[in-house]
Amino acid sequence: MRLTHAPLRVSIGAYILNSGLGKRTLEGAAAESVHGMAVGAIPQLGQYEPDRFAKLLSRGEVALGAALLAPFVPSLLAGAALTAFGAGLVQLYLKTPGMREGSSLRPSQAGIGLAKDVWLVGAGLTLMLDALTHRRRRR
Secondary structure: OOHHHHHHHHHHHHHHHHHHHHOOOOOHHHHHHHHHHHHHHOHHHHHOOHHHHHHHHHHHHHHHHHHHHOOOOOHHHHHHHHHHHHHHHHHHHHHOOOOEOOOOOOEOOOOHHHHOOHHHHHHHHHHHHHHHHHHHHHO
16 A cells, blocks of 8 residues: 555545444344345345345445555555445445436435445546555656
């Protein structure tokens, strides 16, 4: 990990790791709620039972957060994973009814919490692009 990547990786990694740890005990109605939103955006997730989905989501967030925090994980790899995760959240925002004002991209009051996740895509792309351009400069 480059020193210049540390602030981005540590702040986002700690945030996502904490989110994943908080989801470890999701069951019942809470798991159904999270699962229902996810299935609305990505129908293929319907093949998982809500409790199983919540556990997989928790583990995925913990793994991503840990990868961002681990200095030995290359920024290109961590950035790619963060971009994919952020893109999933943006898809959730775009496909969940009531998150946007009409047919615009502008978030409704209910959608502000999800709309802000677009920064994860930007951060992931930044890590990837910087890693790629830094690699080319060294050659």
